[in-house]
Amino acid sequence: MKQSNYFQWDFHSDQPYPLRDKKFKQSMGFRLWADHLKMVYTNVLHWPRIFWKYLNLPEKVGRTEELFGMGVDCEKNPGPTIEMIDDLGVDHLLVRFPLEKIDRIKPYLAFIQQLQGKNVVVNLLQSRALIEDQNMLKKYLTSVFHGFSPWVKSFQIGNAVNRSKWGFFSLDEYLRFYETAYNLKEQHFKGLNLIGPSIIDFEYHQTLRALFNTYPIRFDQVSSLLYVDRRGAPENKQMGMDLREKIKLLAALVSASSKSGQEILITETNWPLAGTAPYAPTSNKECVSEETYTNYMLRYYLLCLLSGWVKTVYWHQLIAPGYGLVDNRDGLRKRSAYYAYKNMVKLLKGAQLVSYSIDCGCYQIKLAKDKQQIEALWSLRPKKIFTSNCLKVNAEAGFDRGGFDKIETSQEIALGEEVVYLIRGKKDY
Numbered sequence: 001m002k003q004s005n006y007f008q009w010d011f012h013s014d015q016p017y018p019l020r021d022k023k024f025k026q027s028m029g030f031r032l033w034a035d036h037l038k039m040v041y042t043n044v045l046h047w048p049r050i051f052w053k054y055l056n057l058p059e060k061v062g063r064t065e066e067l068f069g070m071g072v073d074c075e076k077n078p079g080p081t082i083e084m085i086d087d088l089g090v091d092h093l094l095v096r097f098p099l100e101k102i103d104r105i106k107p108y109l110a111f112i113q114q115l116q117g118k119n120v121v122v123n124l125l126q127s128r129a130l131i132e133d134q135n136m137l138k139k140y141l142t143s144v145f146h147g148f149s150p151w152v153k154s155f156q157i158g159n160a161v162n163r164s165k166w167g168f169f170s171l172d173e174y175l176r177f178y179e180t181a182y183n184l185k186e187q188h189f190k191g192l193n194l195i196g197p198s199i200i201d202f203e204y205h206q207t208l209r210a211l212f213n214t215y216p217i218r219f220d221q222v223s224s225l226l227y228v229d230r231r232g233a234p235e236n237k238q239m240g241m242d243l244r245e246k247i248k249l250l251a252a253l254v255s256a257s258s259k260s261g262q263e264i265l266i267t268e269t270n271w272p273l274a275g276t277a278p279y280a281p282t283s284n285k286e287c288v289s290e291e292t293y294t295n296y297m298l299r300y301y302l303l304c305l306l307s308g309w310v311k312t313v314y315w316h317q318l319i320a321p322g323y324g325l326v327d328n329r330d331g332l333r334k335r336s337a338y339y340a341y342k343n344m345v346k347l348l349k350g351a352q353l354v355s356y357s358i359d360c361g362c363y364q365i366k367l368a369k370d371k372q373q374i375e376a377l378w379s380l381r382p383k384k385i386f387t388s389n390c391l392k393v394n395a396e397a398g399f400d401r402g403g404f405d406k407i408e409t410s411q412e413i414a415l416g417e418e419v420v421y422l423i424r425g426k427k428d429y
Contacts, residue, residue: 007128007167013281013322014073016165028169035170039209046212046256054252060308062353064367066092066119067305068345071268071317074111080332081318082114088338089345093118094156094267094314097148098125102140105147112151121195121314122148123156123267126177128167137180145189154193156223156267157181160200161210171197171209175217182217193220195265200225202238202246204253211257219260221311224250225268229286233417234300235380243303251309264309268316270323271296279322279329294337295378298344298401298419302365302376305348306356315341336402340419343403347374347421362386362415375422383416397423 006024008017019025029036069092072081085093093115097108112120124144130137145155160166161174168174178196185192196219197210207224226246228234234243241249247264254260272280274287288296297315304310319326325338351369358364365376379386398407401419413420 007165010278012278014317014320015160015281016167018165025164025169028164032170032173035172039171039205042209042212043205046208050208050249050252050256053256054249057248057252057255060251062305062308062310064305064348064351064353066312067301067310068092068341068349069094069265069312069314071096071123071314073317073319074108076319077328077332078111084318084326084334084338085115085118088342089349090341091118092121092312092314094121094123096123096125096159097144098127099130099137099140099144100127102143105144109147109151112148116151119154120152121154121156121265121267122152123159124181126158126161126167131167131173131177134176134180137177138184141181141184142188145184145192149189149192153191154195154221155181156195156198158196158198159268160225161197162199162201162203162206171206172213175210175213175215178219179215179217195219195221195223195267198223198225198267200268201227201230202241204249207250207253211253211259213259217259221263221265222250222254222260223265223267226250226266227269228300229271229282229288233380234296234303243300244307247304247307247309251307263311266304266310266313268314269300270316272323273321276322276327279320281323290335290337292417294335294340294401295417295419297337298340298376299363299378301344302363302419305353306365308353339402339404343399343401343421346403347423348376372423372425376419377413377415377422378417378419379415380417383414385412386415399423 006019006021010017068090070088070090071094072085074095095112130140157178158174161168174197181194185194197207199207199210228243231238236242250264254262254264271293272282272287273293274289280287301313304313317324319328321327321329325335325341327333327335348367351367351374354366354368356365361381362377362379367374398413399421400407407413407420
């Protein structure tokens with residue numbers, strides 16, 4: 001059986017099915033044993049220096065001009081998608097293009113052309129057949145770069161490359177794959193911006209191998225699919241690190257590497273939604289309610305802002321029954337997360353971080369935008385009443401996460417896991 005026949009696509013959750021043939025998976029792992037030794041050697045060699053870098057990494061002021069990004073699918077309700085992009089006010093978009101669909105590129109090009117004026121990244125999805133055949137890969141990439149480059153300059157090369165169900169069985173297989181794209185860029189497409197290595201989850205031993213290699217390549221920007229859904233809330237810790245600390249460690253890796261630019265993009269993240277099987281991309285254990293999903297999404301963005309190191313977070317994605325802002329199973333139903341995302345962009349895009357604190361058990365983020373002072377607040381405890389004096393706020397208006405309900409700010413404020421906004425300096429919102 002051809003290797004590519006082992007890989008099947010799950011159209012419900014927009015990802016490959018797990019490999020069912022365990023013998024095939026094991027045999028591929030054994031075949032690439034030398035690559036795995038390189039992984040071990042590289043990690044042993046570099047981690048001490050990376051941890052020193054992490055401990056001494058300077059703070060960076062977060063900015064929001066390019067923070068808000070969205071993944072969109074041109075095959076899911078393309079007309080309404082364009083309308084919702086404009087409604088959300090989001091300027092940074094990521095569009096997946098499976099390389100094996102090279103003969104069906106025209107609808108993707110037509111969709112991309114409607115996004116002019118937006119900053120678009122095309123995410124080039126790999127296939128096992130192209131990983132095996134470098135000549136075919138070069139041919140396909142040439143066609144893709146020629147086709148998209150009049151409208152798109154940024155391409156993410158590969159996706160979730162540390163998951164065998166996506167086609168790669170070692171990081172070196174991916175680095176050889178990326179090298180083909182990089183050589184094409186250097187020889188024929190100098191103006192392109194190539195993004196990688198697209199490691200999914202908090203698996204920085206994989207990221208380290210990708211960023212510390214001996215291949216003649218360079219990542220113009222560094223991408224990470226930094227999911228934290230298996231830990232629940234974004235503030236929860238894994239190996240002693242919450243989301244901000246994970247980002248800081250990634251920044252330490254990037255700053256120490258000679259193989260990459262310094263900008264970090266989170267090109268995919270979300271939480272799966274309860275009650276949406278088979279559309280949810282994970283097991284029931286990781287699924288959350290729409291209410292919790294909305295709260296986690298806002299806090300994920302705000303914590304990325306606090307880190308100061310992330311340029312753009314591309315939420316995955318706009319329309320998806322199992323994990324998107326919009327459910328398209330029966331018409332188009334905008335979830336509460338849609339309105340919360342829209343309000344976040346309206347309020348915070350263009351704002352600059354002023355300060356951050358935890359007072360009275362409450363997270364407080366203070367930002368400045370034009371002549372406004374904006375505060376985003378939440379508490380990880382069950383909802384309780386905080387006094388204005390305790391929080392040291394002097395707001396003229398307060399609003400819930402969706403911007404619909406006004407909050408009284410004179411004496412007491414009820415805070416819980418939902419983000420609320422307090423505003424001073426603007427009389428009509």
